[in-house]
Amino acid sequence: MRTVIYPGSFDPLTNGHLDVLLRATKLFDRVVIAIAKSDGKQPLFTLEERLTLVRESVRGLSNVEADTFEGLLVDYVQRRSAHAVLRGLRAVSDFEFEFQLALMNRKLNEQFETIFMMPKDTYTFLSSRIVKEIARLGGDVSAFVPDHVRAALSAKLATLPG
Ligand code: ADP
Numbered sequence: 407m408r409t410v411i412y413p414g415s416f417d418p419l420t421n422g423h424l425d426v427l428l429r430a431t432k433l434f435d436r437v438v439i440a441i442a443k444s445d446g447k448q449p450l451f452t453l454e455e456r457l458t459l460v461r462e463s464v465r466g467l468s469n470v471e472a473d474t475f476e477g478l479l480v481d482y483v484q485r486r487s488a489h490a491v492l493r494g495l496r497a498v499s500d501f502e503f504e505f506q507l508a509l510m511n512r513k514l515n516e517q518f519e520t521i522f523m524m525p526k527d528t529y530t531f532l533s534s535r536i537v538k539e540i541a542r543l544g545g546d547v548s549a550f551v552p553d554h555v556r557a558a559l560s561a562k563l564a565t566l567p568g
Contacts, residue, residue, distance in 0.1 A: 419459055419463055426523050436471065441473070457473075480511055490518055495522045
């Protein structure tokens with residue numbers, strides 16, 4: 407059983423995340439979306455909300471599981487007895503940070519590999535941050551996120567002051 411962990415904040419999950427995830431399901435027996443608590447990034451959605459949105463998005467994909475984690479990714483990977491970590495690469499601008507992260511994780515634990523996958527070209531400009539910004543300014547994000555995520559974004563933004 408080959409397991410890959412796909413970690414991230416998923417605040418919220420976008421069609422770009424889903425594109426990479428679907429590609430990974432063809433290569434691994436099991437893909438675990440591991441939602442990081444990411445308190446330092448002051449997420450818009452709570453950890454529980456992000457988990458619910460991811461679960462709803464992957465319903466029907468039998469070899470995908472959604473989970474949450476706190477603390478070091480390498481510890482989580484070991485706990486789950488996974489073989490690899492998956493990260494998405496959109497543009498050269500992602501590379502430097504991802505390169506540093508992957509090599510640091512290897513220093514911390516040499517037992518697993520980090521692999522990178524590119525999304526469909528139409529998603530290379532997409533990020534959770536930009537989707538939140540467009541939604542906040544009243545724009546239409548229906549081409550960028552699943553419909554239940556779009557609805558959750560409107561509901562969440564309606565509760566915020568200003
Ligand atoms: P993080 O806060 O760890 O960057 P994100 O939720 O923003 O978490 O992203 C999780 C992973 O998904 C990262 O590897 C990121 O590069 C990748 N990713 C995000 N958006 C896209 C996209 N549009 N296409 C491909 N990969 C993406």
